[in-house]
Amino acid sequence: MIHHWVDGKPYAGTGTRNAPVTNPATGVTTDDVALASAEDVDAAVASARAAYPAWRDTSLSKRVQILFRFRELLNERKDELARIITAEHGKVVSDAAGEVARGLEVVEFACGIPQLLKGGFSENVSTSVDAYSILQPLGVVAGITPFNFPVMVPMWMFPIAIACGNSFVLKPSEKDPSAALFLAELWAQAGLPEGVFNVVQGDKTAVDALLEHKDVKAVSFVGSTPIARYIYETSARNGKRVQALGGAKNHMVVLPDADLDLAADAAVNAGFGSAGERCMAISVLVAVEPVADELIAKITERMAKLVTGPGDDPASEMGPLVTRAHRDTVAAYLSSSAEQGATLVVDGREGLPEGEGFWLRPTLIDNVTSGMDCYKDEIFGPVLSVVRVSSYEDAMELLHNNPYGNGTAIFTNDGGAARRFQNEVEVGMVGINVPIPVPMAYYSFGGWKNSLFGDSHAHGIEGVHFYTRTKAVTARWLDPSHGGINLGFPENA
Template sequence: MKNVTHWIGGGPVEGSGRTSEIFDPATGEVSGRVHLASVAEVDAVVAAAVAAWPAWRDASLVKRSQVLFRFRELMYAHRDELARLISQEHGKVHSDALGEVARGLEVVEFACGIPHLLKGGFSEGVSTRVDSYSIRQPLGVVAGITPFNFPAMVPMWMFPIAIACGNAFVLKPSEKDPSASLLMARLWTEAGLPDGVFGVVQGDKVAVDRLLEHPDVRAVSFVGSTPIARYVYETATAHGKRVQALGGAKNHMLVLPDADLDLVADAAVSAGFGSAGERCMAISVVLAVNPVGDDLVDKIVSRVSELTVGPGDDPASQMGPLVTGVHRDKVASYLDVGVLEGAKLVVDGRLTPVLGGATAQESPG
């Protein structure tokens, strides 16, 4: 049974007692526990960040970029290990998880160029005896609150830039798949990042609320559902923080009559079922312009029938399980809603055979 802790001051720290279970999404079995922070633990990780920030802020841009380069190399060397953790806790297949890590690494690589990106500007004589200049300075301690569907990529959208710019960063990942956060924290330490500059606080609403209200947290970045994004924005701005709050989204596809329907069907199925559909790139609505609608449906049905569904860490799987049984039941209920509203059900994924002999509906994951 894995024991997922916080990461405070450069090392793992257990919580004060509250924990939550971590599930294997393929079987529904408990695979570990994650500590849920109290206000005291959030205060501790922020205090460590506050203490570490001044020296990191004053470090030269070359020093910061050197740490970023080392972190990038370590992340690349451990990408398979990180992808396995994602598959085990989120459920997405290994190739999807590797793609997630690769997309995150693109931001790390971008942050390695921070000496050029932080250049200011100077304009002489913009008016009589008036010059104008601009400089870029770090804020201090900033926080990221990230979702379950991309436990590595979404945090890597945030912390490489924040840290490279001279801030200290506190990550609050999803409690559903928290292990990736600790691996990334360990690799930051191995890369030479000073203790406290990157911290991880595991938790639920208690941790989120304390980060949103904490007087030493200067800015918050969030990715998640639209209602929670609104809550994060309203709460954090009321406490004087800069906020980036990204809510839910799904893509739509418009298919014109001259489209290559084989290509369209492949794209729609790959988008809709990749990462088990738990991503903004999952195309949830396909609108076909007559007369290609029926032909496209037939091709999508054929393409779906070729999918191999099974555990995310099984090399034969093309689609893994949804992250929890509760989430699976919620998604499955949409089929009944669609039929009640007049839709024709042409593929029932609840009856799909799963590697191991069960069906998607019977599988406990």
């Protein structure tokens, strides 16, 4: 049984429910995970609340020493962690290793917290009066994270939150829960005090208990748009600070002057990496004519060489989907797209690997229009839709009318067109000849429109601001050279 982590050690909890954990490549249940009760959430929050005062008062130097030790332990055992991800999520080991590496970047960014927490200081704003600002932690904060990145997304959150002096409660996905406990063990080995980092496994019961808990001061979330909206509204109603990153429908615009080989490689990598189960996946290729036919031919040629198989097989380039139900949902879009008039260029239901795994091969759909379900919905699978347009202006209209605004890319050799695109497009993250514009850790990750609820993006300097609050101080001191006469603000301003 996979349990929780409270007070610096495994915690069985009081809940009576559990859920199966399955290897997506075989369809075999490998373990069960305990689902937290509201009382289990109370225990985790109480542990975090008790640990917070001492951790808040721990010096920045000591915090950074622990962060560096955590970083070194994580780096030493990154291959082991990648295998845990593959076993429960299904992504190929190289994708899992890349996920760990991107999470490590945020840990490294958080190691610079003494610089990041600097406030401002103004001397003598009035006679013998100084003014300054300081950044202070919030208290107990929580992260609710998705199945598709069980390591990277939590590490967008807790390294910065903990570095800022908060204590943290993580609620990972019940589909791949083991990575969270692995990270908790590394924190303990790094010397993090008991209670500063806690894990509650669970489902909606655990989520709601966190959202409604009076001692949780802030909530970070990554997931689908409907749930992000629910997290945002419920958290706000309970007086919490919230950043809720929602869904996506990422478009890749290819202009006629683009390098089509580069664009084809990018479309395949961005569309089918991690089986398309990522919020930055390219799911819509907008081909500005007359490039569509040639581009589709190049993509089809590359897709034929992609190897779909178990994530722990070094030959595999794409693994299975996370659950049977999700695989069936994604596959249904292939039928509906054909029924609605699109063309299935490559049908991912054909040539599947043997066995009971949750398989679907990469799929390419042409002649897609904005009214089709495969265009409107976030499919979250290895399905790439091609929309043909006649001009740059038509492409921009398509993007502006889409309710999502997470990531986008443009492929072109025209610097003027690229600059115009980055200025005009209503999307939070933009790639120019880069298909997946995930920013480095010292910038912040987040979208616009229905891809973000709340004002703050994840990690980077916005993450530091999210996990701290500013206190402005105005100080007045007696000037001994004037015989102790009070020369302060406002009487002597």
